[in-house]
Amino acid sequence: MKLTETLTDLANPTRFLALTARILPWLAGATAILLAIGLYQSAMAPDDYQQGATVKIMFIHVPNAWLSMFVWSVMSVAALGTLVWRHPLADVAAKAAAPIGAAFTFLALVTGSLWGRPMWGTYWEWDARLTSVLILFLMYLGLMALWRAVEDPSRAARAAAVLTLVGAINIPIIKFSVDWWNTLHQPASVIRMGGSTLDKAFLWPLLVMAIAFSLLFVTLHLAAMRNEILRRRVRNLQMMQANQQAA
Amino acid sequence: MRLSGRNLKCVRGGREVFSDLDLSATSGEALAVTGPNGAGKTSLLRVLAGLLVPAEGSIALEAGDAELSLAEQAHYLGHRDALKPALSVMENLSFWREFLGGETKDAGHCLAAVALDHAAHLPAAYLSAGQRRRLSIARLLSVRRPVWLLDEPTSALDAAGQAMFIGLMRDHLASGGLIIAATHLPLGIDARDLRMGGAA
């Protein structure tokens, strides 16, 4: 009872705006603090005996890589909301997430490349992990193009939802590509069956950075959703304006 | 059988087309939807046909086939006539007859009923505007559907064609069907009027 009430409350755009206005400053603060801690810890982390100081790239590469997949998952849930409940807030959530997800994916690609040069001797290699992430990036761009190309938001939302759900099959492919194909890329060492194999000295900074980046995503996403709601309000008002002038 | 819509509202392209619309029609009855250009007649028919989702309101078909949705018990005759120019007249009709399924009538008879039997083997690309419309009407006859949703059905028909179509609508009503037709011209049969307002 209580839960459904909160949910319907949240689903009302005006209530959503009011609520997020209150929690956004706290979220932003928490993000900043955690990022500071994470950055300090990763600066203090020892060098790896194999990788040397370049292991520091891990602390930003891995959170970005995780988020690139997580954001698509968030969009998939929103897509279900669009198709099953036809709820406009789900449309808003999906649309606002796409550019942020694209940015994280871009960063995962770039930091990965910059790490690959010292480690593998090349910036880019057409292997399964790398390419499936590139495909993810292309699909983010495709979705953004779709949102821009179609001016009627609810029509765009439904098409984007179908596409998001179909594209979600790429996520397990990215995750398990290192197991299914023998590739250059590291197999999973943090999130795997049988526990993490990573040394504690690297694990802690990594986890803090991962949480910090996740909070960053939540903050940015909520803010972008607010913008999107306002954009729709502007659109509606402009339409009313046109109608009032026509009458 | 009774088709009723309650409190219907339709939004297209972000603009409200109509709202608070109620309608009902029973077996043997025809409803003529009239109103100026852009009033929302076509939109209403498409909502009833299930091709548009109403923003508000509900539609019910009482005493119809409980296993089938309204759309599955309805014929929709729109501006676009669902004909493939590359197929012959007979092939076009036979395809819809088989695909739509249900209780069917002989395709040749239906073509004869709309006076197109002499053209059965012509490609549909060769038909004149009125002949295309006649072929669409033959589709209504070839498969039985109790509800007919017609959008300006007599446009492009000549005088003989209009008389023929009036006869076909009468037969349909007499056999317990119901008709909802958007039109600017008198329908030619007894019909209740549903007047829609709105701008040109």
Added chain:
Amino acid sequence: MRLSGRNLKCVRGGREVFSDLDLSATSGEALAVTGPNGAGKTSLLRVLAGLLVPAEGSIALEAGDAELSLAEQAHYLGHRDALKPALSVMENLSFWREFLGGETKDAGHCLAAVALDHAAHLPAAYLSAGQRRRLSIARLLSVRRPVWLLDEPTSALDAAGQAMFIGLMRDHLASGGLIIAATHLPLGIDARDLRMGGAA
């Protein structure tokens, strides 16, 4: 100005549509082409517009602009309305106005004349059937052409639209134009009748 056709014969898809057809119309005069579906009304208009080559016979426009062919001095309003759904109403009209060239009128005025000015910035995809027809009619107004070839021009128009169009045709005739219109309904203006025979 005088448009005349002599001994015209038209063959389409290997079958003769009409033959031995004579017609003439002078400035200020309207010719209503009537006849059953498939009689060849549309074919005749397309022959006059230069879109079909007659199998026999000749067409002449006397006292027109000697430098221009008949097609270049004519407007053709067919079933298909030459609108691009992706462009706005205004963009569609402006394009034809610029492309057809010659003596033009302000596009905004023409839209107002067909009561579409409130929709000027909507995409043409959003127009209803009657609104599309109105936009096509606005094209006739936006560029001056003495000869109007109209194929069922009032179909899909509501009562107000038909009255408006009758007024526009009257103005066109009064300014020395001539009209040849295929129609199943009374045109609403004084017109000579050209009756075509043939099968349904």
Added chain:
Amino acid sequence: MSLGPYASFIVTSYALVAAVVLLLIVWIIADYRRQQARLREIEASGVTRRSGRSAVDIR
């Protein structure tokens, strides 16, 4: 803290991440300002929301 022979790679990647994240933040804030400005503009021209409340007031 010494970054070894590959310092430039490490610094570049951290700098890039910082740049892109900042870009995102700036874009979102600018977008917010833009929407607010447009709402005020429309409101000034006399259009009101159906609820009668101000569109700019979101609290």
Added chain:
Amino acid sequence: MSALAALIRRDIRIALRVGGGALIGVLFFLTVTVLMPFAVGPDLALLSRLGPAILWLGALLASLLTLDRLFTADHEDGSLDLIVMSRTPLELACAAKALAHWLAAGLPLIIATPVLGLLLNLDGTATLAVAATLLAGTPALTFTGMIGAALAVTLHRGGLLLAVLVLPLSIPVLIFGVAASQAAISGPLPFGTPFSILCALSLASLVIGPFAAAASLRHGLD
């Protein structure tokens, strides 16, 4: 059942009369193959090594070329409205349309493979392997491409946007198709593994494609 058969028959008949699918696909396929020797140079060994990749690329691009109007034509003439309203579940109708398209446009490619194999200096087993992978894999191309075709209708957008949206989905098919053919030709990996993944992809797309296409049609018509 007879409704679906009627739909398949109609679509194939139209494809054959209008001449869209089959021949343009095969010809494009041929062009890609003819072009490669010019790009790669007259190195026959290299050419036969690239053979399967070239044929697969040709197949992918050819299906892209013909697929985008799968639903648009029916939408423009109003047929799609009637198909949506009919008593046949929309998912099945979509699947039937895709099947018809594959029969008219995909199958000819597979039949043409032996000829093109000759041009690319492939030997008998290699040609057979490529043909087998194409047979197993091209349905996946058609059935994922169908999603794009359905979106084309509901978005009123054609061409490149859809290609952009759909191409990433077909990349796994391409990878395993080429991998399986390579395995059959030169080893060292067994043919079976990638081939069975290819079949699995096809089966998955046979399910996902119709559902996604039907969902987008149902939610997007107007």
Added chain:
Amino acid sequence: MSALAALIRRDIRIALRVGGGALIGVLFFLTVTVLMPFAVGPDLALLSRLGPAILWLGALLASLLTLDRLFTADHEDGSLDLIVMSRTPLELACAAKALAHWLAAGLPLIIATPVLGLLLNLDGTATLAVAATLLAGTPALTFTGMIGAALAVTLHRGGLLLAVLVLPLSIPVLIFGVAASQAAISGPLPFGTPFSILCALSLASLVIGPFAAAASLRHGLD
């Protein structure tokens, strides 16, 4: 003159709105290019050798994907009737339509070539050479394709004729385009010879295309 400008402006505007804009064109090529390594394998040397051919194939595909409806769309909505009746010579109108198509579909590819060259491991001169050949050659693809597009309208046959008529015409363009780029990259032949043939082909098609298309439209409408 202003009539032609209006036609070009209209066609480009429609292409951008419906096709999704120049950015989508670039995204499309990005996707097609990304596909290649999957098919060919991650061999960078081989990839850069295939680079020009891949880019040329992409250009052909992009023009084929959209070209077959160059006149069909106008025919179906009745615009073509009015264009034929207008005071603008039909040859010029056809040329204007083809030019608009090239601006919307061909030019973005050429502008994107440097980015794609990077992905395909092409060096600076090679990228420049490919871009130059594309600039000289893609007009020929569009203007010969136009003939097929016009015949597609008048014969009520879509893909078939386009394919049969256009592909043979465009194969020489493809071959000389790829040959010229290869010559610039690896020699031993001089770049100039195939490149000047390419330019000659383009110039010839600029003249022949509009006349052939206009003739077929004028005699074939009904």
